Amino acid sequence: MGGENTCAEGSECPMQLPPLGPDVVEEFTRTIYGRTPDGGKLSELALQSREEGVLDGAADRFRHRATVACPLGNLEFDTLLHLPSGVNAAPVVVILNFNGNDQTLSPVSGWDASSFPYQKIAQAGYAVLTADYREIEPDDPNPPSPGVRGLFPEETWGAVAAWAWGLSRLLDIAATVDRIDLTKTVALGHSRLGKAALWAGVLDERITVTASNESGCCGAALFRHPGGEDIEAITRRFPHWFVPSFAQYAGREDELPVDQHQLLASIAPRRVYVCSAEDDAWADPEGERLAVEAARPAFGPDGIGYHIRPGGHALLEEDWLKVLAF
Numbered sequence: 001m002g003g004e005n006t007c008a009e010g011s012e013c014p015m016q017l018p019p020l021g022p023d024v025v026e027e028f029t030r031t032i033y034g035r036t037p038d039g040g041k042l043s044e045l046a047l048q049s050r051e052e053g054v055l056d057g058a059a060d061r062f063r064h065r066a067t068v069a070c071p072l073g074n075l076e077f078d079t080l081l082h083l084p085s086g087v088n089a090a091p092v093v094v095i096l097n098f099n100g101n102d103q104t105l106s107p108v109s110g111w112d113a114s115s116f117p118y119q120k121i122a123q124a125g126y127a128v129l130t131a132d133y134r135e136i137e138p139d140d141p142n143p144p145s146p147g148v149r150g151l152f153p154e155e156t157w158g159a160v161a162a163w164a165w166g167l168s169r170l171l172d173i174a175a176t177v178d179r180i181d182l183t184k185t186v187a188l189g190h191s192r193l194g195k196a197a198l199w200a201g202v203l204d205e206r207i208t209v210t211a212s213n214e215s216g217c218c219g220a221a222l223f224r225h226p227g228g229e230d231i232e233a234i235t236r237r238f239p240h241w242f243v244p245s246f247a248q249y250a251g252r253e254d255e256l257p258v259d260q261h262q263l264l265a266s267i268a269p270r271r272v273y274v275c276s277a278e279d280d281a282w283a284d285p286e287g288e289r290l291a292v293e294a295a296r297p298a299f300g301p302d303g304i305g306y307h308i309r310p311g312g313h314a315l316l317e318e319d320w321l322k323v324l325a326f
């Protein structure tokens with residue numbers, strides 16, 4: 001990180017932003033996402049099924065049951081892996097899904113609409129490793145049974161940080177697969193899971209490209225750009241996503257010690273790609289674009305990318321292909 005300017009030269013920046021640098025990761029930890037504890041070790045990866053040459057021969061498909069040993073017990077979850085056929089060392093995309101691994105094989109609609117165009121991804125030479133985000137941490141302020149946050153003593157971290165932890169565990173799993181090139185890794189997430197992908201990108205240096213799709217408030221969008229979801233709305237509906245004290249900034253965005261261009265810049269020099277959609281006003285596409293512009297000085301010339309496409313809140317094939325092209 002570095003640079004005094006808050007917006008890239010030539011770009012209009014309508015609001016005053018905190019400057020880039022010095023290191024603000026601790027500030028994000030304390031104020032918004034909470035502290036991710038050390039530990040949580042992959043202890044077992046049991047193969048459940050293996051299908052070769054699926055998707056018209058484009059990929060091999062594997063299902064595993066993963067066990068991660070945590071201080072107060074084991075977390076178990078299922079994973080779904082597609083490896084491109086005939087590739088010895090494939091770059092890998094790690095991504096959490098909303099509705100279960102099998103659902104990624106047949107697209108759903110709604111607020112959590114995510115498509116997984118596995119055949120095209122495999123044809124582009126990429127592996128994809130996914131797990132159900134609810135198996136990492138329930139998306140519930142009062143979960144009937146705790147997720148990973150219940151397996152560490154006295155830690156204060158929100159669910160977004162727990163999902164980010166899950167992405168790191170997917171990388172641990174990817175590291176055990178022969179046909180994956182762990183020097184080329186993409187962490188991708190849509191919406192609330194885009195927020196998690198960005199926080200994972202900050203914390204896990206193994207991630208070479210961090211990509212968020214319509215991640216909005218507490219993701220790629222600037223708090224100080226008015227429009228879309230704000231701190232009052234997000235902490236009222238989703239108090240479990242963040243540290244409890246974050247809610248004190250409701251209606252006081254200008255007093256936050258950080259803003260999200262600094263989050264993006266914290267990932268540099270590793271690369272970042274931000275996807276917006278024109279009709280997704282709740283995720284504030286203009287606030288996302290301005291954050292990218294304000295973060296740009298922290299990156300090399302091709303270090304940060306952005307697109308905005310027509311349409312609404314969904315992870316589309318078009319978004320995937322642009323991330324992979326980046």
Ligand code: GTR
Nearest residue numbers: 111112191192193216217229
């Ligand atoms: C909305 C929430 C957003 C975004 C979205 C999603 O309800 O207000 O912050 O995360 O859900 O995850 O689809």
